[in-house]
Amino acid sequence: xxxxxxxxxxxxxxxxxxxxxxxxxxxxxxxxxxxxxxxxxxxxxxxxxxxxxxxxxxxxxxxxxxxxxxxxxxxxxxxxxxxxxxxxxxxxxxxxxxxxxx
Amino acid sequence: xxxxxxxxxxxxxxxxxxxxxxxxxxxxxxxxxxxxxxxxxxxxxxxxxxxxxxxxxxxxxxxxxxxxxxxxxxxxxxxxxxxxxxxxxxxxxxxxxxxxxxxxxxxxxxxxxxxxxxxxxxxxxxxxxxxxxxxxxxxxxxxxxxxxxxxxxxxxxxxxxxxxxxxxxxxxxx
Amino acid sequence: xxxxxxxxxxxxxxxxxxxxxxxxxxxxxxxxxxxxxxxxxxxxxxxxxxxxxxxxxxxxxxxxxxxxxxxxxxxxxxxxxxxxxxxxxxxxxxxxxxxxxxxxxxxxxxxxxxxxxxxxxxxxxxxxxxxxxxxxxxxxxxxxxxxxxxxxxxxxxxxxxxxxxxxxxxxxxxxxxxxxxxxxxxxxxxxxxxxxxxxxxxxxxxxxxxxxxxxxxxxxxxxxxxxxxxxxxxxxxxxxxxxxxxxxxxxxxxxxxxxxxxxxxxxxxxxxxxxxxxxxxxxxxxxxxxxxxxxxxxxxxxxxxxxxxxxxxxxxxxxxxxxxxxxxxxxxxxxxxxxxxxxxxxxxxxxxxxxxxxxxxxxxxxxxxxxxxxxxxxxxxxxxxxxxxxxxxxxxxxxxxxxxxxxxxxxxxxxxxxxxxxxxxxxxxxxxxxxxxxxxxxxxxxxxxxxxxxxxxxxxxxxxxxxxxxxxxxxxxxxxxxxxxxxxxxxxxxxxxxxxxxxxxxxxxxxxxxxxxxxxxxxxxxxxxxxxxxxxxxxxxxxxxxxxxxxxxxxxxxxxxxxxxxxxxxxxxxxxxxxxxxxxxxxxxxxxxxxxxxxxxxxxxxxxxxxxxxxxxxxxxxxxxxxxx
Numbered sequence: 062x063x064x065x066x067x068x069x070x071x072x073x074x075x076x077x078x079x080x081x082x083x084x085x086x087x088x089x090x091x092x093x094x095x096x097x098x099x100x101x102x103x104x105x106x107x108x109x110x111x112x113x114x115x116x117x118x119x120x121x122x123x124x125x126x127x128x129x130x131x132x133x134x135x136x137x138x139x140x141x142x143x144x145x146x147x148x149x150x151x152x153x154x155x156x157x158x159x160x161x162x163x
Numbered sequence: 164x165x166x167x168x169x170x171x172x173x174x175x176x177x178x179x180x181x182x183x184x185x186x187x188x189x190x191x192x193x194x195x196x197x198x199x200x201x202x203x204x205x206x207x208x209x210x211x212x213x214x215x216x217x218x219x220x221x222x223x224x225x226x227x228x229x230x231x232x233x234x235x236x237x238x239x240x241x242x243x244x245x246x247x248x249x250x251x252x253x254x255x256x257x258x259x260x261x262x263x264x265x266x267x268x269x270x271x272x273x274x275x276x277x278x279x280x281x282x283x284x285x286x287x288x289x290x291x292x293x294x295x296x297x298x299x300x301x302x303x304x305x306x307x308x309x310x311x312x313x314x315x316x317x318x319x320x321x322x323x324x325x326x327x328x329x330x331x332x333x334x335x336x337x
Numbered sequence: 338x339x340x341x342x343x344x345x346x347x348x349x350x351x352x353x354x355x356x357x358x359x360x361x362x363x364x365x366x367x368x369x370x371x372x373x374x375x376x377x378x379x380x381x382x383x384x385x386x387x388x389x390x391x392x393x394x395x396x397x398x399x400x401x402x403x404x405x406x407x408x409x410x411x412x413x414x415x416x417x418x419x420x421x422x423x424x425x426x427x428x429x430x431x432x433x434x435x436x437x438x439x440x441x442x443x444x445x446x447x448x449x450x451x452x453x454x455x456x457x458x459x460x461x462x463x464x465x466x467x468x469x470x471x472x473x474x475x476x477x478x479x480x481x482x483x484x485x486x487x488x489x490x491x492x493x494x495x496x497x498x499x500x501x502x503x504x505x506x507x508x509x510x511x512x513x514x515x516x517x518x519x520x521x522x523x524x525x526x527x528x529x530x531x532x533x534x535x536x537x538x539x540x541x542x543x544x545x546x547x548x549x550x551x552x553x554x555x556x557x558x559x560x561x562x563x564x565x566x567x568x569x570x571x572x573x574x575x576x577x578x579x580x581x582x583x584x585x586x587x588x589x590x591x592x593x594x595x596x597x598x599x600x601x602x603x604x605x606x607x608x609x610x611x612x613x614x615x616x617x618x619x620x621x622x623x624x625x626x627x628x629x630x631x632x633x634x635x636x637x638x639x640x641x642x643x644x645x646x647x648x649x650x651x652x653x654x655x656x657x658x659x660x661x662x663x664x665x666x667x668x669x670x671x672x673x674x675x676x677x678x679x680x681x682x683x684x685x686x687x688x689x690x691x692x693x694x695x696x697x698x699x700x701x702x703x704x705x706x707x708x709x710x711x712x713x714x715x716x717x718x719x720x721x722x723x724x725x726x727x728x729x730x731x732x733x734x735x736x737x738x739x740x741x742x743x744x745x746x747x748x749x750x751x752x753x754x755x756x757x758x759x760x761x762x763x764x765x766x767x768x769x770x771x772x773x774x775x776x777x778x779x780x781x782x783x784x785x786x787x788x789x790x791x792x793x794x795x796x797x798x799x800x801x802x803x804x805x806x807x808x809x810x811x812x813x814x815x816x817x818x819x820x821x822x823x824x825x826x827x828x829x830x831x832x833x834x835x836x837x838x839x840x841x842x843x844x845x846x847x848x849x850x851x852x853x854x855x856x857x858x859x860x861x862x863x864x865x866x867x868x869x870x871x872x873x874x875x876x877x878x879x880x881x882x883x884x885x886x887x888x889x890x891x892x893x894x895x896x897x898x899x900x901x902x903x904x905x906x907x908x909x910x911x912x913x914x915x916x917x918x919x920x921x922x923x924x925x926x927x928x929x930x931x932x933x934x935x936x937x938x939x940x941x942x943x944x945x946x947x948x949x950x951x952x953x954x955x956x957x958x959x960x961x962x963x964x965x966x
Contacts, residue, residue: 064165064281064282064283064284065165065168065208065209065281065282065284066279066280066281066282067279067280067281067282068274068275068279069168069172070168070205070209071274072271072274073172073175073176073205075267075270075271075274076176076267077175077176077179077202079263079264079266079267079270080176080179080180080182080183081179081183082263082266082949082953083183083256083259083260083263084182084183085946085949086256086259086260086262086263086946086949086950086953087183087251087255087256087259087260088183088247088250088251089250089255089946090188090243090247090250092188092230092233092234092239093183093188093191093247094945095230096182096183096191096192096195096230097182097183099195099222099226100179100182100183100195100198103198103199103202103218103222106214107202107205107206110205110206110209110211110214111209113211113287114209114210114211114282114284114287115282117210117283117285117287118287119287119291119292119294119295119296120295121211121287122211122213122214122287122292123292123295123296123300123303125211125214125217126214126217126292126296126307127303127307129217129218129221129222130307130310130311131307131310132222132226133221133225133226133311133314134310134311134313134314134315135314136226136229136230137229137314137315137317137318138314138317138318138321140229140230140233140318140322141317141318141319141320141321141322142321143233143237144233144236144237144321144322145321145322147237148324153237154250155944155945155946156944156946158943158945159942159943159944160943259946259950259953262950262953262954262957263953265957266953266956266957266960269957269960269961269964270960272964273960273963273964
């Protein structure tokens with residue numbers, strides 16, 4: 062079995078996380094924001110898998126499973142919201158959805 | 164195996180960059196599938212075959228399919244792409260990107276602080292995961308079940324196209 | 338009989354409770370029955386108890402009944418405990434007997450008032466509180482009654498509260514008597530601190546042992562108690578509330594502001610006579626205040642035009658006589674004058690109320706006149722009352738009581754010729770304004786038509802009171818005329834006898850002077866207002882006399898004085914500090930919060946990406962801290 066630096070995996074995970082973050086920050090379309098959030102969750106899962114692999118324990122994968130179920134629930138509710146938003150406002154631009162404004 | 168890791172890492176990063184820069188939602192989704200596949204390979208190289216399979220089935224399968232359904236239902240086509248192009252101006256993305264880059268640099272600096280050590284990759288079998296999951300994490304599993312249940316109920320409720328119920332006085336004014 | 342003492346205050350209290358709880362649902366006849374009936378039964382019980390007391394006096398001179406313990410704190414134990422001795426018996430008799438007559442009078446007088454039940458409820462509560470005051474075994478219970486009568490006075494002065502002047506008068510009475518009450522309760526605290534008890538009998542017993550004569554402590558206590566009495570009894574300088582208190586219904590003026598409550602101060606001083614005897618200073622102050630009051634109030638009474646205000650000033654003046662008598666140590670004379678005064682002053686107020694009622698609520702005496710033949714009962718009873726007030730020699734009760742005070746003012750151990758001279762002046766003034774009242778109100782031409790004549794229920798109490806105003810004095814004769822002094826013998830079980838100066842002769846000479854002065858006063862009034870009214874008109878031309886009249890009319894400008902030295906500075910302070918300096922600090926904190934809120938609510942702009950940037954900056958901040966530290 063070859064060996065990989067634990068750092069390397071974590072750096073890859075953080076790059077993916079930051080890319081997801083950039084997506085959330087730069088895109089205006091709600092669908093792209095949801096996609097970017099998936100990326101970020103996935104990056105967090107990768108970090109857990111890496112930790113589990115380093116200590117050779119199953120706990121990392123268990124945590125990944127929880128993140129997975131959370132992401133599934135989140136995406137189903139999020140996409141339902143997107144449908145409603147599009148239905149009611151005829152737009153997907155987050156900049157125009159400012160009803161929570163003070 | 165480490166070669167597999169490096170290649171799939173690079174593919175994942177590149178595919179993710181493509182995801183966040185595409186104008187057409189459907190293109191972005193396809194790149195996202197690529198990214199998930201690559202991450203699935205990373206899992207495999209880290210000795211987590213069960214997670215790798217789940218990644219493909221749940222992320223690349225179920226979640227992406229959901230997205231595709233939504234994109235189809237909203238009928239997002241070339242007009243959307245043009246609008247995305249208009250929105251994605253450098254002045255919009257350059258500031259947040261610099262901030263995110265600073266975050267990345269700081270995180271890498273933090274990660275590199277302790278001395279680096281190699282890890283021996285051994286396969287953690289699905290059996291071990293299952294024993295752990297239904298042993299010590301059983302309550303968390305049940306909570307996850309609740310979460311999914313509420314997710315389904317919530318999505319069904321929110322996604323319903325309800326007619327706006329207006330009071331009869333307001334209806335006359337319409 | 339002793340065990341029935343509790344009935345005396347309990348019956349009026351029961352009447353009050355019944356009327357205040359169910360008054361709205363009862364018929365007018367029932368209300369009158371409960372209200373007047375409870376007091377009448379009390380009066381009957383009092384008379385029976387009084388006969389028993391006089392026939393077989395208890396060995397200690399005191400009847401006592403402890404009902405229950407009120408409270409007990411460390412070494413202060415206060416009981417609800419009643420005590421009747423010769424002094425309180427005289428007061429209880431006046432309160433219940435005159436109270437009953439006034440209640441009977443009120444049945445007709447208040448008949449058409451909307452708040453018939455409220456009137457009788459307040460009156461019953463007043464009688465109850467006043468009885469508690471005079472029957473109290475200890476000073477705390479006495480103070481309860483003291484405040485109770487103050488409250489009822491407030492309620493009844495402001496009885497017709499819809500007129501602003503009336504409730505203002507009620508407030509004024511309440512606030513000014515409060516000054517005296519505060520002094521009194523401080524006096525009680527000091528008394529408890531010094532003697533460790535507030536039981537009246539114990540105080541009278543312990544005080545001579547504990548205090549040296551004219552010690553500072555005892556003088557202070559006596560002066561504070563005196564101040565309490567001055568507030569309640571409307572003595573200068575706390576007298577300004579009483580003329581305004583005439584805003585209440587006439588029976589209220591008769592019962593509370595003439596016969597009973599305003600003499601509470603006299604009762605307090607008489608009750609605490611041991612303490613006053615220990616402090617010659619306080620005695621002197623009492624006598625001087627009494628003298629000043631009787632003179633100033635008398636002068637004001639001379640020039641008033643409102644019939645009830647004349648009687649109010651006259652009341653102040655007569656209580657001034659009582660204080661004078663107390664101050665010179667003529668205890669029984671003071672109580673005797675209270676006894677007689679209650680009859681004729683209640684009579685005068687009730688008769689005045691009947692006149693006012695018959696003349697369409699006209700208060701100005703110069704718009705009355707010619708009532709002599711139209712209302713003979715009122716006229717003759719009023720004459721009897723006024724004659725008693727003027728102290729017409731030998732035939733009226735007022736002569737016997739006032740002559741005693743005048744004689745003691747000269748002859749008593751603490752007496753002084755100046756006090757005597759002032760009292761004599763007061764007697765002249767009293768005779769003068771009594772005559773003025775009779776002449777102006779009942780003689781001459783009619784100026785206002787009579788709407789209706791008072792019914793029998795109103796005139797019968799007047800006749801009874803007139804009878805007593807004439808005859809009540811015959812139980813106490815001057816020594817040189819007849820050796821009959823039932824009242825002072827009775828009172829001397831409780832109060833010490835008056836100490837006379839030695840080598841005194843010619844009591845008859847002083848009596849003659851007093852009689853002549855009185856007759857002169859009556860003749861002067863008759864001359865000026867009936868024989869030669871043009872003299873008054875001439876006087877009205879002279880500016881100096883008009884100014885003096887104005888000065889007397891405004892009650893020696895006491896109201897203006899208080900307005901200038903107390904009310905206006907206070908208003909000035911409050912108006913300058915309208916924008917409270919301390920408020921500014923709190924307002925500043927509030928507005929700073931408001932501005933901060935506005936500042937932060939800029940960040941809540943509804944833009945999702947802006948929020949995410951906020952989160953990102955937070956994460957960056959934390960991670961940077963971790964890197965740097």
